[in-house]
Every structure is written in structure tokens, then in C-alpha cells.
Amino acid sequence: MALLQLRDLNKHFGGLHVTNSVNLVLEQGEIHCLIGPNGAGKSTLFRLILGEHHPGSGQIWFADEDITALKSFARIRRGLSVKFQVPGVFKGLSVRQNLEIALQSRLHGAALDKEIEGLLAFLNLEAEQAQLAGNLSHGQKQWLEIGMAISLKPRLLLLDEPTAGMSPEETHMTGEMVRRLNAAGMTVLAIEHDMAFVRQVAQRVTVLHLGQVFAQGSIDEIVADERVAAIYLGQAHA
Amino acid sequence: MTGFLGLFRRLEGPQTLGRGPAFWALFALVLAGALAYPLFSDGYTVGNTVYFFVWVFIALSLSLIWGYGGSLSFGQTAFFGIAGYGYGILTINFGASYGFTWIALLLAIGMAALVAALLGYFMFFGRIGGVFLGIVTLAVTLMLERFMAQTAGPEWRIGAARLNGFNGMSAMPPLTIPWFGGPIVLFADVGLYYVVLAMLVLVYLALRILMNSSFGNVIVAIRENPERAEMLGYDIRKYQLITFVIGAALAGLSGVLYTVWGQYITPSSMGMTAASLPLIWVAVGGRSDLTATIIGTLVVLSGFQALTIYGSQYALVFMGVLLVLTVLIAPNGLVLGLITWVTKRVARRKQETA
Numbered sequence A: 001m002a003l004l005q006l007r008d009l010n011k012h013f014g015g016l017h018v019t020n021s022v023n024l025v026l027e028q029g030e031i032h033c034l035i036g037p038n039g040a041g042k043s044t045l046f047r048l049i050l051g052e053h054h055p056g057s058g059q060i061w062f063a064d065e066d067i068t069a070l071k072s073f074a075r076i077r078r079g080l081s082v083k084f085q086v087p088g089v090f091k092g093l094s095v096r097q098n099l100e101i102a103l104q105s106r107l108h109g110a111a112l113d114k115e116i117e118g119l120l121a122f123l124n125l126e127a128e129q130a131q132l133a134g135n136l137s138h139g140q141k142q143w144l145e146i147g148m149a150i151s152l153k154p155r156l157l158l159l160d161e162p163t164a165g166m167s168p169e170e171t172h173m174t175g176e177m178v179r180r181l182n183a184a185g186m187t188v189l190a191i192e193h194d195m196a197f198v199r200q201v202a203q204r205v206t207v208l209h210l211g212q213v214f215a216q217g218s219i220d221e222i223v224a225d226e227r228v229a230a231i232y233l234g235q236a237h238a
Numbered sequence B: 001m002t003g004f005l006g007l008f009r010r011l012e013g014p015q016t017l018g019r020g021p022a023f024w025a026l027f028a029l030v031l032a033g034a035l036a037y038p039l040f041s042d043g044y045t046v047g048n049t050v051y052f053f054v055w056v057f058i059a060l061s062l063s064l065i066w067g068y069g070g071s072l073s074f075g076q077t078a079f080f081g082i083a084g085y086g087y088g089i090l091t092i093n094f095g096a097s098y099g100f101t102w103i104a105l106l107l108a109i110g111m112a113a114l115v116a117a118l119l120g121y122f123m124f125f126g127r128i129g130g131v132f133l134g135i136v137t138l139a140v141t142l143m144l145e146r147f148m149a150q151t152a153g154p155e156w157r158i159g160a161a162r163l164n165g166f167n168g169m170s171a172m173p174p175l176t177i178p179w180f181g182g183p184i185v186l187f188a189d190v191g192l193y194y195v196v197l198a199m200l201v202l203v204y205l206a207l208r209i210l211m212n213s214s215f216g217n218v219i220v221a222i223r224e225n226p227e228r229a230e231m232l233g234y235d236i237r238k239y240q241l242i243t244f245v246i247g248a249a250l251a252g253l254s255g256v257l258y259t260v261w262g263q264y265i266t267p268s269s270m271g272m273t274a275a276s277l278p279l280i281w282v283a284v285g286g287r288s289d290l291t292a293t294i295i296g297t298l299v300v301l302s303g304f305q306a307l308t309i310y311g312s313q314y315a316l317v318f319m320g321v322l323l324v325l326t327v328l329i330a331p332n333g334l335v336l337g338l339i340t341w342v343t344k345r346v347a348r349r350k351q352e353t354a
Ligand SMILES: Nc1ncnc2c1ncn2[C@@H]1O[C@H](COP(=O)(O)OP(=O)(O)OP(=O)(O)O)[C@@H](O)[C@H]1O
Pocket: A013, A016, A018, A036, A037, A038, A039, A040, A041, A042, A043, A044, A045, A085
């Protein structure tokens, strides 16, 4: 069953065609990675899915409902959740409070406290719980925001470069975490440059280039595709 | 029952300074002092003290909207004025019998809240935020000031109430409690002092509970990062609007109490100077904390009052200097900075001796 469908989505920024007739189907239960050179339009696609940008034309369907015209918060309430490319934690609030704000619409009282303790342990942030989120390292901020995103128990989790700023070990741990969440039923769409991470988690990969879907397939198919290698090389030369 | 106890638990939390027995003992001590104070003073001085308390509500409204919510409203005086004039118009027309002054107080605050709801709806749902919020609210208060200032002619009346241009409206009845032996009229004296003190304590505690509740969590989350707050599923416009309306009601309470205190209100209470002063008290005190806001407001206000003896222009210049110093030394507020500094020292001392 398709959980998310992007139908002929278009978005212009002035003369720049950042999203060019994108069609993408995300199956319920899969881990799907979105890759592509810098400026390919990956983050913009997330912002369209989340309703921060509105498409010039095309539709976004989520769980058999047209959500193209819905406000962002309403999309979140239908089961979407996101970790942004630039970590969007509440810098002036404690780590604990960051999690509380993410959880409080679902849980209260003792159940809320218990869930926070569990998440702190899961995210390896127990020692930092009283610290201001703004004082965390970049990697820890990423983890905290992932924790906030999964607090909503979303049906679809959007991760924009979740492992940026992480060591290879941390990246691997993040990958394991994503796989565990997926095993528990969460569908994941992740933008990632780190090919080790993509290889670790992705069941399917979509390559975005100049706002268009350039290729799609398993990680092995994508890696073997010379055209894909060419666009990355092209960028390296440019 | 657990819900009720839950409210008490919310008196303390990450959004408000002060917790534990030591803090509440100090609170009780200050309150006892405030309760006993009229016994050691005369009615005239006590009446003047009420004047300082009157302004605390508008300061708290700014703390809520600006300090906690992160939107700078430059026009809280608009709601102050609407409620002040509203009280005057209502009571001059309908008198003070049968406890009507209290109904007028509520209606006047309701008017301010209603205007805020309409204005706030257009601003927040029209996504007018940031510095534009300050500009729009300032424009509204200055517009109201200009409008009221040109109502000198006899044609400007609502029922029996003459608006009276820049000379202002006066002679509205004070708050009056109906009583068996005859109504108790609360002139700017000991009676009014206790009533306003009670309101102050109630509002302070209620705001502590509100800010430490899940509602308060969302408010500070919006201040920190509105995009992230929305992406956790919160309709942030709704939260901003509610905060704005509560703030307007508090500013309105200030306006009514001011009018009741002096039986007098003028358009200049909505002018540029009037609009700026609360911002200074709150900034100097520490806008992101209720307690620091109250202390800051009372201290700065009494300092200001003491200085006006030497001429109000000097006092205003001093206010400006104080604001600049705050921005340079302790951007989050001098009182708040001092409190945090002291608590940190105490905590360190404890750690060292332990
Ligand atoms: N709000 C905006 N206004 C104008 N141009 C924009 C805006 N947001 C993005 N762009 C442009 O759109 C293009 C795609 O940006 P986007 O952030 O989607 O790329 P990306 O694939 O996420 O890149 P990266 O891998 O560097 O994060 C870029 O050229 C960018 O400069």
C-alpha cells in the first residue's frame, strides 16, 4: 500500500525550477533514501511534503488523503514528522523540556515522565538532560531532534541528513536506530549523503538531480548506474 | 482532585524562578510584609503604593507576550486605554450601585480582550510577526491616543460620559463593594490596597501555573523556534492569539485599576511615552521571568518616581540610560541576571562545603 504519493509536483523559486514534475510513491513500511548532489532540491521536496512551501502544481497524497492544501501542523497530526537539515531544537530550553514539549500532546503525568526517561536513555542524553539544548554538540542536537520527531509516533518519519556531524560509529548507531523504528512499523524517508548509512538502511533509493527524479532502485542498482556516478562526478568537477 | 493538586504542582517549573520551601517561605514573608505594611503607614502613602501595584499587571502582560512568547507588542497601552475609558463610560452611565463597578471592571477588560482578539486574529493568522507586530501594535495605540485627543467637543459623548479630548475623562466612581451597612467605596487608600494586592497575588500565582503548564511549554517553544513548534503539530497561531488576548486582559486590568485609583484617565496614557515605559521596566527587570518582571517594575517605577521630583525629563533620560545599560550588561534583564548570579553562587558554595 502506498503511504505517500507525490503526483507531478512542481515548484519554482523565481526562474529556478527546484522541483520538476516529481512523481514519487512511498510504500507503507519501507525505508527509502533520497540522494542527490547539493542543490538538487531534496530539502525543498521535504518542505513541500510538510506544507512549508506550496507547490505551483501537483498533489501530495498521504494515507489516501489529498493533503496538498493542509497546514503544516495538520499534516503533522495526520502522522508526519520531521528532523530538519539544520537541527531545529529549542536552544534556550533544557534537553528534558525539549522532549516534554514533543511528547506532551500524547502523554501526561507519570506516563510522560517514564517516556522521557526512556527516550533519554535511548538517545544517550541522560547526563545532559538538564543542559540547555543549545549547548549540545552538533551530533547530540541531531539525536535530540530525532528523539523529538519520533516522540510523535509518526507513520512517516522524514529525516533530512540525520547523520551530518556524526562520527562513523554514531552514524552506524543512527542507522541501527532507524532500522529498529522501521521494524516497529514506521515508514522512513531519509535524505542522506553518507553512502555507508544509505547502504545500511535503504530498501529503495531515489536519486534527485536538478529537481527531477533521475533514477530509482535498490542501492546496488543505483551504485552500478553510470549515469548516477556521472552527475556526482560532474558536480565534483564543477 | 488530582487535577487540582496538579495545579499546585505547576506553581513551580522550568519557566519560573523560585522553587522549594526556601522560595515559598520567602514568598510568605514578603506577602506578610505587604499585608502588614498599611498598619505602619498612613492612608495617603498606602494609596500611593497602590499606584505602583497598578502598573505591575501591564508589565506582566508584556512579560507574557514578549518575554515568554517572543513577540514584542509595543501597544499594550492600547488595551490599557480601552479598558480604562471603558470603565469610565460604563460607570459614569450606570453608576456604582449593586456592585456594578465590578461588572464594569470585567466588561472593560472584556472589551480590551475582544479588541485584542480581532487585532490578534488578523496579525497572527495573517502571519504578521516579528518586528511588524511591534509596529502594528504601536500604530494602534498612537491612533487611539490621537483619536481620543480630538474628542474635546461636547458632541463626543457616550450617554452621560463626555470623552473630553486631551483633558481626559474624570469623576468616574471608584470600585464599590455593596455591603449591608452601606456600600464600601474603595478610594485610593487602605481598602483599595488590599484589593489590588489580592489581585496581584492571584494573577502572579495563576500565571506561574499557566507558564509551567503544557500551554506555557508551547509558548516558550514558539519563542525558541516557531517552525519546530509547528512541526510538532501545534497550531502556533492559536497559541499566539490566546497569549495575546490574555496579555491584553492584563493590560486592561492595569487600565481599569489606574482609572479607579485616580478617577481619571487621559489619552496620553496611550501615547508614545506611556507605551515605552512598560517595555523598559520589563526589559530591565527580566522579561522572561514573572518574578523578575514584578521586582524590576516596582524598583524601576519607584526610582522613576523619586527622580521626577527633580523634573520628569531627567527621569526619562535616566530610563533610557538604564535600558542601554541593561542591553549592554545583562540583555535578559538586570534583576533576572542578579538572581541567576546569586543562585549560582549559593549552589557552588553548597557544593564546595558538601
Ligand atoms: N527559499 C528559497 N528561495 C530561493 N531559492 C531556494 C530556496 N530554498 C532553496 N532554494 C534553492 O533551491 C535549490 C534546491 O535547494 P535544496 O535546499 O532543496 O537543495 P538540497 O538538495 O537539499 O541541497 P543540500 O544537499 O545542499 O542540502 C538550491 O539551488 C537552493 O539555493
